[in-house]
Amino acid sequence: xxxxxxxxxxxxxxxxxxxxxxxxxxxxxxxxxxxxxxxxxxxxxxxxxxxxxxxxxxxxxxxxxxxxxxxxxxxxxxxxxxxxxxxxxxxxxxxxxxxxxxxxxxxxxxxxxxxxxxxxxxxxxxxxxxxxxxxxxxxxxxxxxxxxxxxxxxxxxxxxxxxxxxxxxxxxxxxxxxxxxxxxxxxxxxxxxxxxxxxxxxxxxxxxxxxxxxxxxxxxxxxxxxxxxxxxxxxxxxxxxxxxxxxxxxxxxxxxxxxxxxxxxxxxxxxxxxxxxxxxxxx
Numbered sequence: 001x002x003x004x005x006x007x008x009x010x011x012x013x014x015x016x017x018x019x020x021x022x023x024x025x026x027x028x029x030x031x032x033x034x035x036x037x038x039x040x041x042x043x044x045x046x047x048x049x050x051x052x053x054x055x056x057x058x059x060x061x062x063x064x065x066x067x068x069x070x071x072x073x074x075x076x077x078x079x080x081x082x083x084x085x086x087x088x089x090x091x092x093x094x095x096x097x098x099x100x101x102x103x104x105x106x107x108x109x110x111x112x113x114x115x116x117x118x119x120x121x122x123x124x125x126x127x128x129x130x131x132x133x134x135x136x137x138x139x140x141x142x143x144x145x146x147x148x149x150x151x152x153x154x155x156x157x158x159x160x161x162x163x164x165x166x167x168x169x170x171x172x173x174x175x176x177x178x179x180x181x182x183x184x185x186x187x188x189x190x191x192x193x194x195x196x197x198x199x200x201x202x203x204x205x206x207x208x209x210x211x212x213x214x215x216x217x218x219x220x221x222x223x224x225x226x227x228x229x230x231x232x233x234x235x236x237x238x239x240x241x242x243x244x245x246x247x248x249x250x251x252x253x254x255x256x257x258x259x260x261x262x263x264x265x266x267x268x269x270x271x272x273x274x275x276x277x278x279x280x281x282x283x
Contacts, residue, residue, distance in 0.1 A: 042165040042181050046218055047193065049226045050156035053084040053252075056225050060254040063091065063149040066247045078110070078149035082252075083259040087114050087197070090261050093148045110147050111261055114197040117147050118264060130270035140208030141235060142187075142201035145246055155250040156226050157198050158214055161190025171219070173227045174253055178219040185231075187212040210234040210243050227252055 053059075063078035074096045082089035089112040095105050111118040117134040126132055136143040144150050144158070165183025172178060187209065191202035206212040211234060219228040233246040 042167050042183065043162050045220065045224070046159045046162040046165055046181055046183065049159045049218065049220065050153060052224045053153060053156050053226055056255045057085060058083045058255065058257050058259045059252045060257045061089070061091070061152045062251040063152070064249040065145060065148055065150065067244055069242060069244045076148040081257050081259045082112070082152045084153050087153055088112060088261045089152060089259065091149050095148070108148065110149065111263065112151050113261065113263065117143055119147065126270050129268070131264040131268055133269050136197070137200050137204070140204060142205030142208070144205050144248065145233060145235070150231070150248045150250055152250050152252065154198065154201060155229050155231065155248070157194050157202065158185050158187065158190050158231060159216070159218060159229070160193040161185040161187055163189070173219050174251070176221055176227055178221050178227050181218045181220070183216060185214045185216060187214060208235060210236050225252070225255065
């Protein structure tokens with residue numbers, strides 16, 4: 001099956017990113033688009049950010065997840081395209097290089113679709129030509145961290161749960177003038193204001209993270225489209241009885257970009273055992 005937007009079994013570990021990276025096993029315009037430097041109510045503006053992305057259609061995306069636990073800090077980066085209406089996307093996710101001059105791993109190809117995440121070049125004993133399929137409903141973080149990249153629309157849907165926010169001022173993101181907002185969202189409230197697979201994922205995240213409160217910085221352009229958002233999550237590392245601090249950043253640009261997502265055939269999906277491994281080990 002292929003989704004297009006024109007110009008306009010499970011994993012043995014609790015979170016691929018944690019295991020791989022840390023060894024953790026009719027509209028009058030958006031409320032924020034006002035003339036001059038006087039945006040509308042920040043909370044209302046941010047709660048509607050996901051809807052404005054759906055109206056925008058599609059975009060290219062860059063993602064970054066920085067994880068810190070104990071003395072280890074790693075960054076996982078992604079790049080690709082995303083269709084907000086169909087909630088589908090394709091990303092290439094690059095893991096950090098292994099230490100001591102070891103060979104780096106090839107990027108992981110990820111397909112994002114409602115309710116599932118497909119990964120190729122997953123490693124951990126999975127043949128290079130096979131895909132791994134993960135049911136995101138069963139992930140304790142709602143796939144906000146697991147794949148090494150936050151689903152771009154999910155990143156905006158977290159903002160549906162904005163509790164308090166302030167307008168910081170004007171700045172620019174990749175040369176585009178934007179308005180900068182800072183605040184805190186509640187994952188439970190975000191889930192209540194979402195529907196379908198988004199609600200299921202956010203509810204899982206609200207229960208799975210160390211806290212349901214998520215501090216953020218968000219940047220919206222003058223058309224109210226989210227250009228950049230940075231969330232700060234925390235989840236419990238059961239193996240080391242500590243908390244992993246996660247900073248997830250999503251950058252959106254080139255709105256209207258073409259998106260084509262073709263799902264792998266059943267014969268190309270790996271159903272064997274997946275070994276635990278770590279690209280970076282703590283000192």
